[in-house]
Amino acid sequence: MTRSSAPHTALLVHPGAEMFGSDRMLLESAIGLVESGARVVVALPSNGLLVSELRAAGAEVVIVPMLVLRKVLLTPRGLPRLFRDTFRGLGAAWRLIGRVRPDVVYVSTIIIPQWPLVAKLRRTRSVSHVHEAEASGNTIVNSILYSPHLASERTLVNSQFSLQTIKHALPALAGRSHVVYNGVASPPQPVSPRPRIEHALRVLYVGRLSPRKGPDLVIEAASRLRQKGHTVEVTLLGAVFEGYEWFEDELREQANAAGVTVNFAGFHTDIWPFLTEADVLVVPSRMDEPFGNTAVEGVLALRPVVASDSSGLREAAGGYATAQLVTPGDADSIAAALTDITSRWDEMVSTVADSRAEALRRHAPSVYRKSITAHVLR
Template structure:
């Protein structure tokens, strides 16, 4: 802790890496620091996010924290979940009592105990909703969203998220304000190559069945069968406990005869050098995405994007001519879209270059920070 004894803004977040919601937590903290507010962030463990927060003058706590995953709802995990909940709630109550925060900002819906603690402690509480799965069962969505009825206000990261929340709990939807994610990019980016010899396909994100990198591998194999020279660069890693997917992905690439054309680059906190080296970015998610951070980064890098046709991704990059949408999980359709990019390169390249400026204005991080800081500053004090 520092010598600053002002009532802080307390931000709580379930992650510690630098994926989409982690970056938005960082931008929210930066928004408050730019207004010289005292900011304390609680995360469950150390990781790249912690260093980034400390670099901007944020105080970081690493307490026991109960995170509500879908697996927590399975009966076989109830005992462990109950234990984690007791430890997490005790730590949360102690933190709120000690800090007496000016406001509590709950980042994502998987921290169910914090809104109730904030409400009972008479601390203005906001939940920032980054998750929206309209295709999930109503019971699961109800279990995830209901604890946030205790929050005074809601921030939704897209209209799709707002609609999903409102369909499950209309009262929660009525409390919500949409603030689109701010997505940072370099001031200058490397323009796409004028001519393509071998099509360089990029993927950035978690390596999981839900995110669809295996569909990208299948599409690569389909392009190779058609005689199109192409390669795939995968940036990302599996989450703990899902290591088997990484093995299956490599085995599938070998079975399809494209193992020498797939590069596994691991997690990268800075994805812009990778985006500068590719020709086209794929975002082949199989399930709902509340907001397409990665797809937006592709547009900001002046690269054509081929994304799954799901509401969150279409809302994020649908307005841009350099974006193409395909049926989720359909590797053949993904391959056809990539072939079209390759064959119509001059037009796709020009569209991607033109789309970058419009996207920079729409997703400007400073606009996001102003909106979040103003929103939090307007909360009535208890």
């Protein structure tokens, strides 16, 4: 069999092996390409939960050194590691592309900048998939981060917000970019909300425990409601980045001081049991988000959603009768939205199925997989 008649080989490169938003999208991309008949090889910098999921989907996984841009690398203490990872990453990328001989290199996220450049030097077509966008960030810094991906043939972005952010920072890259909305998995048979709110309102937060994501705002909103005589129980489903343990300590101190019941559930790959137990999902990000998978997951799970009215979250949560958009960084707005949802609970319960149907139409994983495959394998 000649190379031209052989199945495509796609090398997918991703900067981590966890199971958060971009990790799940990498998995969906791999599944779509495997389903198309392509040989899929995924390069990761480390082992993690994502590895077994990829192998179960039919992808090959290799662990290789690579430069992953993190803020810590741009500090005086991090510079030696930056230089080390740069040179080790270049060599590893060059050798792997030579060994796999892919038809295309799919570069997932902007924080692994070497891969489009090495692919071009190797005369291999590449496609970049951008999952990051901060319109409030420094334009010069954004343009530097995006510029290596000019070496790719095309760029995929997960929202109109992301596209406009790229256009502002690097118009040349925006001109070859295409919006592919995230595919979001759904529970096959979600459980309806309880018919009445009895005792405490159960509020769920899903995501990294970090200041920019705003879990402290959920606790503060619950405290405001407690002061008005309402009982609220909060579950924080997620963990901190290494080095941010201090923030979880602050959250625990905040909850104790406010007298709010908070369950620190840690990280779980299966979020659906937690959504089943919850009444409302809150997505309170302070900073720009390129999209908002978690908000869509709440809608798919038949739960009312409160989300920050900004950036890609507006695209993810907007247009649903059971989703409310609130002022970013404002605990009072979150508290007011929770009060409103509780007061209109019968209406919420009767409408969640319609919202779910619309979310399925917009974000079915099958639609995402086909779109990714069409752009990557063309």
